Amino acid sequence: MKKVNLTEKFNLFDEHWSPRIVGELNGQYVKLAKVKGEFVWHSHANEDELFLVIKGTLKIEFRDGSITLNEGEFYIVPKGVEHKPIADEEAHILLLEPKSTEQTGGVESDLLVDNQPWI
């Protein structure tokens, strides 16, 4: 494996809500995503999911509140918890989640990406 430079990897794609895989360890993937607008309400039955903001601001709505993450802040959404990520302006985020994680937790959506490629 080579080292991963986050800025260089983010420069390789522009699509929103289309995570790229940049690392793998202990059955988990490290992913990078550019996000803008609203994602769909969903949960992951068996997977905790970490969101670390590299650039911009990410809001995560829950059924009983919300949290706003700025650059250098992370939050771990526990398995089974419904959430909806939102970004008013484009944000760059690092995700960490098990390889088994489905992007929308089984919820149908036009935003669903069938194949998340390595870059």
Add this chain to the structure above:
Amino acid sequence: MKKVNLTEKFNLFDEHWSPRIVGELNGQYVKLAKVKGEFVWHSHANEDELFLVIKGTLKIEFRDGSITLNEGEFYIVPKGVEHKPIADEEAHILLLEPKSTEQTGGVESDLLVDNQPWI
């Protein structure tokens, strides 16, 4: 769980080679560490380990080479691979590894910290 601000967490401690736990997901810990000088040669038999540099520069030596990580760069050391982290100047790093991971992989060292606390 509350969100984690990396800068705020790094301001809570000064010790080198003394990781603090700041998150847990899917059987892994997210840890922060301040490092300076040389750690010991070691490996983790069953655990891959991710090093992400938040500030400064971290060099990781391997038996057959080395890698230098600057801010915004990460590397995943695969299980079983001997490595020795080195930082000429203080560096701030984020670690990701299974909860079972022993800091020195069983190698005796004065640098070994018995208890890695949550902050």
